[in-house]
Amino acid sequence: MTNASPHGRPFIKMHGLGNDFIVFDAREIPLALTDDVVCALADRQTGIGCDQLIVLHPDKKPDAGGPADLFMEIRNADGSTVAACGNATRCVARLILEETGRDRALIRTRAGLLAADRDAFGIRVDMGRPGFHWQDLPLSHEMDTLMLDLHEGGLSQPTALSMGNPHLLFFLEGGLDVDVRAIGSTLEHHPWFPEAVNVSFVRVLAPDHLSVATWERGAGLTRACGTAACASLVGAHRRGYAGRAAQIDMSGGALHILWDDADHVLMSGDAEIAFHGRVALPLGHGA
Numbered sequence: 001m002t003n004a005s006p007h008g009r010p011f012i013k014m015h016g017l018g019n020d021f022i023v024f025d026a027r028e029i030p031l032a033l034t035d036d037v038v039c040a041l042a043d044r045q046t047g048i049g050c051d052q053l054i055v056l057h058p059d060k061k062p063d064a065g066g067p068a069d070l071f072m073e074i075r076n077a078d079g080s081t082v083a084a085c086g087n088a089t090r091c092v093a094r095l096i097l098e099e100t101g102r103d104r105a106l107i108r109t110r111a112g113l114l115a116a117d118r119d120a121f122g123i124r125v126d127m128g129r130p131g132f133h134w135q136d137l138p139l140s141h142e143m144d145t146l147m148l149d150l151h152e153g154g155l156s157q158p159t160a161l162s163m164g165n166p167h168l169l170f171f172l173e174g175g176l177d178v179d180v181r182a183i184g185s186t187l188e189h190h191p192w193f194p195e196a197v198n199v200s201f202v203r204v205l206a207p208d209h210l211s212v213a214t215w216e217r218g219a220g221l222t223r224a225c226g227t228a229a230c231a232s233l234v235g236a237h238r239r240g241y242a243g244r245a246a247q248i249d250m251s252g253g254a255l256h257i258l259w260d261d262a263d264h265v266l267m268s269g270d271a272e273i274a275f276h277g278r279v280a281l282p283l284g285h286g287a
């Protein structure tokens with residue numbers, strides 16, 4: 001793979017509430033990254049550092065639901081390819097809205113076609129419908145996804161649901177302190193989740209106010225997780241703890257989530273550009 005120029009391949013470093021991304025634009029010059037190169041770029045000591053790496057491609061299926069502005073490839077820091085990333089989708093939507101000057105963006109992901117626009121909280125993305133069936137996650141066998149018979153670290157009866165990616169949600173009582181890293185890293189690869197799982201810990205502060213901490217599949221503890229914020233609102237509503245709209249506080253900031261009457265989950269929040277750069281690919285090679 002050669003560089004786009006002698007000074008390396010351009011990228012944009014972006015984040016959504018501190019959940020950070022390296023974004024490459026491959027719409028003009030193709031880019032195919034092996035898992036090893038993704039891991040090297042994501043490394044916070046020897047690479048650029050990120051939770052996820054995003055590659056923008058031309059839309060691959062213009063006839064499936066209408067042409068999208070682009071196809072968004074999503075890679076976790078461990079190199080794994082995943083179908084959904086809420087915070088990164090807001091960042092990509094911002095790039096499209098600024099590039100086109102239009103008030104709406106259409107982003108194709110492996111989880112489906114996502115529409116985005118601006119609202120009072122920043123960028124709003126329609127993250128589509130949640131999935132509750134055990135095969136949506138997927139889970140290894142049929143079970144009640146509202147209350148799983150699963151126990152870890154003194155916690156039990158989590159909810160599992162899909163936002164295009166799998167989420168396991170523990171709802172915490174009162175001031176209970178939990179070891180997010182220990183429990184999250186243990187359950188990420190639980191045998192019931194053949195494709196692994198994102199593990200979140202949710203406190204219900206009010207029916208319209210939750211706080212969430214997430215151990216992300218393929219990335220570990222992040223400052224925010226957009227799909228987890230969506231999943232937490234939906235799960236809290238299903239369990240009778242919350243309404244259909246809430247502010248979700250995470251260590252990196254807050255998102256506003258609405259599960260609308262058409263069963264779509266709308267996520268609103270910031271999308272920031274940290275810096276622009278260039279990198280020789282594969283890392284450490286080339287001028």
Ligand SMILES: N[C@H](CCC[C@H](N)C(=O)O)C(=O)O
Binds near residue numbers: 198
């Ligand atoms: N770790 C997730 C992908 C990134 C999700 C997160 N960064 C978000 O904002 O939704 C997974 O493996 O499904």
